[in-house]
Amino acid sequence: MKRHSLLIVDDEKEILRSLTLTFMQDYEIFTTSSGTEALDILAKQDIALILADQRMPEMTGVELLAKALLINPNTIRIILTGYTDTAALIEAINQGHIYQYITKPWERQALRVTVKRALESYEIVLENQRLIKELQIINARLSDENTFLRREVDMELQNIRIIGQSEAMRQVIATVNQVINSPVSILLTGETGVGKTLLARYIHHCSPRHDRLFIEQNCGALPEALLESELFGHKRGAFTGATQDRKGLFEAAHGGTLFLDEISEMNPALQVKLLHILQEGKFRRLGENETRQVDVRIIAATNKNLQVAVENGQFRADLYYRINVFPIHIPPLRERMDDIPSLAQHCLAKQCRKLNLSITDFSAEAMQSLCSYDYPGNVRELENLIERAMILSPGNQIQDGEWFPVSMVESTGLSKPQLIERTQIKRLLDLHQGNLTQVAQALKISRTTLWRRMKEYCLQLESVRDPDVSV
């Protein structure tokens, strides 16, 4: 073990020498006859114990030790005194400036024991400090882990899991991850049911704002006057029926995230207010003069093409540019068919938990059916389909059956195998951008057959880009 260092301060050379002899066997010894120099040594060396004479010309031992305390509070401070300086000593002990005092002349062995005991308590103090520090580190780590786990549990409870192995969804997630930690506004675009609301929740829950509120408002769901007061709040008497002051959603979401769904439905007057709050973080409650400041992250969503809305004068260009800083497009399910199996399995498990059922999976035929439909209603439609299949399937596996999009079968007059084939052709046409040669090759049929089937299945021909269609 490392030897402790002792600092001995006395203006009498003789005493310094004698004390050095007493302790040099067991400890590293520093000596000085000057108080100032003693403080200097204390600042530079790791001194476990300082032994100082009380009567010295430059400063008294008590004064020296009071200063030593400020340099290193852990060092044990002992006074040697030849006089009965009781008042000063009692004061120093009471103030915690010194640990003990020893009267001159001392008994060599007794002094050794005193120093040894003092150093034992010094070690205990150091060990305690080390343990406290360690505990603090462990606590911080536990608290981090706890936060992380709580977030996972939260997400699990609220079913905030994004399923998607397709290249398209991976790109969406990669893009989302780039902005998750910044407060930048996000615009989510995509057809109804693709997962815009889910993604908005996911962003909030993964962001540093996750322990504040996520508030959702559909801009198309309220008449404009109501929407304004809902978002910005109002003062009592601002309009008929405003019987008291009311906070708006912007204030409620302070520190958190406000999700504005169907943003295209917001009227131009409100668009101005929204633009202002996005630029300045400032707004007024209805009927109030005072401006208020909030820190809210905005996630907007739309299933319309906002660019077109801007061109038609329905949406303000300046607001469009402001919220379109970070656009994220979620492609329709039919453009990422490889997500269907895992989404189907996820929906099944989710529904089983909700209804307390134990259906574990899909028969191969049922899955085949699920994978051959084009889901105009996207993931929401897939969910509904599975819900229906669960009710109609006895046993613990979903079987192929009546639950398959009946309306579609009826309305097209096609049989189910035909319907599956139609979906397959349509998907390949999309994939190969209408190139019939490639589609026919993929299906291992001739182009003429392909063309006949397309006609039979009423598949749109405008999208066909084959340069030499000669049928």
Ligand SMILES: Nc1ncnc2c1ncn2[C@@H]1O[C@H](COP(=O)(O)OP(=O)(O)O)[C@@H](O)[C@H]1O
């Ligand atoms: N990638 C996904 N992983 C898991 N569930 C999804 C996914 N995308 C959508 N869903 C589910 O599908 C349903 C519709 O999604 P939602 O976010 O409401 O769509 P949107 O807001 O675009 O209309 C929700 O129940 C949602 O949980």
Ligand SMILES: [Mg+2]
């Ligand atoms: Mg939605």
